[in-house]
Amino acid sequence: MVNKLIRLYPARWRERYGAEMTRLLEDLAPLSRGARLRVGLDLLRGAADARLSGDFHRPGGAARAVGVASGATVLGWLPVGALIFLTTVTFPSRFDGIAVVGGFFYLMAFFLAIGAIASRACPKPGAWLAACAASGALMAVLFNATYAVIDNAYLGIVSRDPETITEFRASGMTSMRDFINVSLEHQIIVGFVVCVVIGVLMGMVGAVCAAERRQPARV
Amino acid sequence: MDGEGGHVVNALGTFAEPGVLILASLADGPKHGYALIKDIEGFAGTRLGPGTLYAALSRLERRGLVEALPAQERRHPYRLTAAGAEAARSYLQHARQVTATGLARLEGYAW
Numbered sequence: 001m002v003n004k005l006i007r008l009y010p011a012r013w014r015e016r017y018g019a020e021m022t023r024l025l026e027d028l029a030p031l032s033r034g035a036r037l038r039v040g041l042d043l044l045r046g047a048a049d050a051r052l053s054g055d056f057h058r059p060g061g062a063a064r065a066v067g068v069a070s071g072a073t074v075l076g077w078l079p080v081g082a083l084i085f086l087t088t089v090t091f092p093s094r095f096d097g098i099a100v101v102g103g104f105f106y107l108m109a110f111f112l113a114i115g116a117i118a119s120r121a122c123p124k125p126g127a128w129l130a131a132c133a134a135s136g137a138l139m140a141v142l143f144n145a146t147y148a149v150i151d152n153a154y155l156g157i158v159s160r161d162p163e164t165i166t167e168f169r170a171s172g173m174t175s176m177r178d179f180i181n182v183s184l185e186h187q188i189i190v191g192f193v194v195c196v197v198i199g200v201l202m203g204m205v206g207a208v209c210a211a212e213r214r215q216p217a218r219v
Numbered sequence: 220m221d222g223e224g225g226h227v228v229n230a231l232g233t234f235a236e237p238g239v240l241i242l243a244s245l246a247d248g249p250k251h252g253y254a255l256i257k258d259i260e261g262f263a264g265t266r267l268g269p270g271t272l273y274a275a276l277s278r279l280e281r282r283g284l285v286e287a288l289p290a291q292e293r294r295h296p297y298r299l300t301a302a303g304a305e306a307a308r309s310y311l312q313h314a315r316q317v318t319a320t321g322l323a324r325l326e327g328y329a330w
Binding site: 013016017019020021022023024025027028038039041042043044045046047049050055056 | 251252253256268269270271272273274276277278281290292293294295
C-alpha cells in the first residue's frame with residue numbers, strides 16, 4: 001500500500017531511485033499502522049520535495065509552457081473574478097480604491113509566478129516569454145468578460161454607481177446598457193496591452209529569479 | 220548558521236540535517252538505504268523516514284558528496300566521496316566549535 005506512494009515521485013526520480021526505494025520499504029516491513037502512517041507522510045513530503053526542487057523535472061517545449069501558464073492563469077483569475085463581483089455587486093462603490101490597488105499588486109505577483117512556472121515548464125526564453133504574453137492576454141480577456149457578464153447581469157446595481165451615472169450623462173447616450181458595453185469595448189484594447197506588458201515584464205523577473213534558484217548550490 | 224559548516228548545511232537545502240547524518244554514517248564505509256537508517260538510528264537516535272532519506276541522498280549525490288556503487292539485489296550501496304568527507308569534516312568541526320562555546324557559556328549560567 002505504502003509502496004504505491006512512490007508513483008507520486010517524478011518519473012526521472014523513479015527511474016533512478018524507485019527500485020531501491022521499493023526494496024527499502026520491503027526491508028522496513030512489516031510496519032505497524034502508526035509506522036505506515038508516518039512512512040506514508042514522509043513519502044508524501046519526499047515526493048513534494050522531488051517535484052518542487054525541479055531537480056528531476058523533465059522540461060517540455062513551448063506548447064507546454066503556454067499550456068501550463070494558461071491553466072495557471074485561469075486559476076489565478078478566480079480571485080480576480082470574485083473581487084470584481086464583490087466590488088461591483090455585493091459592495092458597490094465602497095471599496096473601489098482598495099480593490100484597484102490590491103488587484104494591481106495581486107496581478108504583479110501573479111505574473112511573477114507565471115514567469116517562474118513557465119520557465120520551469122520550458123527553460124527556453126522564447127517559450128516562457130510567449131507563455132507570459134499569452135497569460136497576460138488571457139487574463140485581459142477573462143477580466144473584460146467578467147465585467148461584461150456582471151455589468152449586464154446586474155445592470156440595476158451597476159447603473160446606480162454615482163461615477164457611472166456622471167459618465168453616462170456626459171456621454172450623451174440614451175441607454176445605460178449600451179453606454180456600459182461601449183465603455184467596456186473601449187477598455188478592451190487598453191486592458192489587453194497593459195496585461196500583456198505587465199505579464200511579460202513581471203514574467204521576465206519571475207523567470208530569471210526562478211532560474212537563479214534552480215542553479216545547483218555550490219558546496 | 221554562519222561559517223564554513225553553515226555553508227555546507229545551507230547548500231544542502233531542506234534536508235541538510237539528514238544529509239549530515241548520512242555523511243557521518245558513510246564515514247565508516249559504504250551502506251545502502253536500510254543500513255543507513257539503522258546506523259543513524261543507532262548513533263544519533265534519529266529514525267529517518269524513507270522519503271527523507273532519499274531526498275537527502277539524492278541531493279548529496281547530485282552535489283558529488285556521495286556516490287552510488289553497483290546495485291546488489293536492488294540495493295545501491297552509497298559511499299562517501301573526497302568532497303563529501305571534506306564537507307562533513309567542515310560541518311562537524313564547526314558544530315564542535317559551537318557546542319564547545321555553548322557548553323562553556325552554560326557552565327556560567329545561573330539557574
